Amino acid sequence: MATRHLYLVRHGAADPFGELTEIGQRQSALLGERLAALPVDAVWHSPLPRAARSAQVVGEHLPGVAVREAAELVDHVPHVPDDIPPAWAGFFDGYDNAEAASGARLAQALIDRFARPAETETHEVLVTHAYPVAWLVRHALDAPPARWLGLNCANTALTAIEYRDGVAPTVLMYNDMGHLPPALRWTGFGSGARP
Template sequence: MATRHVYLVRHGEADAFGELTDTGRRQVSLLADRLAALPIDAVRHSPLPRAAASAAILGERLGVPAEEAAELIDHVPHVPDPMRPEWAGFFDGFDAAEAEAGARLADALTARFARPAETEVHEVLVTHAYQVAWMVCHALDAPPDRWLGLNSGNTALTAIDFPSVGVPRVILFNDMGHLPNELRWTGFGGGVKP
C-alpha cells in the first residue's frame, strides 16, 4: 500500500515586498532541522517569492531540488454563499470572476496533491495559509466554508497522509514545535500566544 505523505508548510515571515526577513530565514532553517530526519523526495513551492525562497533553503538543507508548482499559488479558494456577516469585510471587493478563478485553483491544488501516489512519496509543499487550510478541509471532507477558521503560522507544519486504501489522515496541523516562542504566530495580529 503506497501513501503520499504531504508536509504542508506556510512560507517563512516575509516583508511587505514578499521577501523573506531574517526572522523568516531563521524559521525556515529551524523547520529544515525538523524535516531532516524524514525521507523527503520532493520540495515544491508556490511561484511567489516568499515561498520560493523558503523552499530554496529547505531544498538545499534537505538535499532535494526545490521545484515550482503553480497549484500552490496564494489565492482565496472558496467564497461562501450565502455570505455570513462576520466574513463580509474580508470578501469585500471579490467579484464572481475572482471567486470562480479561486475555485479552479483550489480544484487544481487538490487534484494534484490530495490523492495517493503510485509509489510511497514524502513531499514538502511550501505554500500559503489559505492553501494549507483548504487541504486540511479537503482531507477532512469538511464544508468548504471551514477553511476560513484555520490559520497557519509562518513555517508551521501540517502533515496529511493520502493512503492508496482508506481515507486521508491529518497527522498534524499548524505545529510550531520546532520554533522558539518568539518566532511563533508571526503573520497574525497580537494577542495571547498558546
C-alpha cells in the first residue's frame, strides 16, 4: 500500500444560514492558492452548502482536479461521552441515544473511508467541519474518544495527516493558518486572546 496524504480543512467562514460569506470566499481562495503547489488528486466535501462552496472555490485553483461530495464529511457529533465533562454538559443537553448512535456510525464511516493507506500514492483534500477534523486528528493520535472535545480549528485552517501501511498515522500539522492574513485568521472560534 502507498501513502495517503490527507489535507483536512474546515470550510470558510459562513453566515448563520450556513452560506459562505465574502470572508469565507476569500479564505477558501487563499487556501486554494496554497494547495495549488501540491499534487492534489481529489477534493472531497461535505454535502452542506458552506463546505460545498468552499470546496468549489478551492477547486478553482486546482485545474483538472475532481471536486466531489462525500457524505461521511457531513457535520456531526462523532462521540458522546458516557461521563460528560461538566464544562460540556450544556453542549450535549438534549442528545438522545439515537442521535449519539447516528453520530458514532458517521464517525466510523469517516474513519473507514479516509483514515487508512491508499492503494496508490494519493493527495486528497477534505473540506468538512470542525468536528470531523477533530475526530480524524483524535483517531490519528490514538487518543481516547472523548479527546475530540476541545480540538478546535479555524475556518480554512489546514491539517495534514499521512497514512502508511504498517505504521501509525503521522499528524504533520494541525490548524495551520499560514495562508491567511491576520485579519482572516481565527474565524470560527469564540472571542478571546489569540496568538
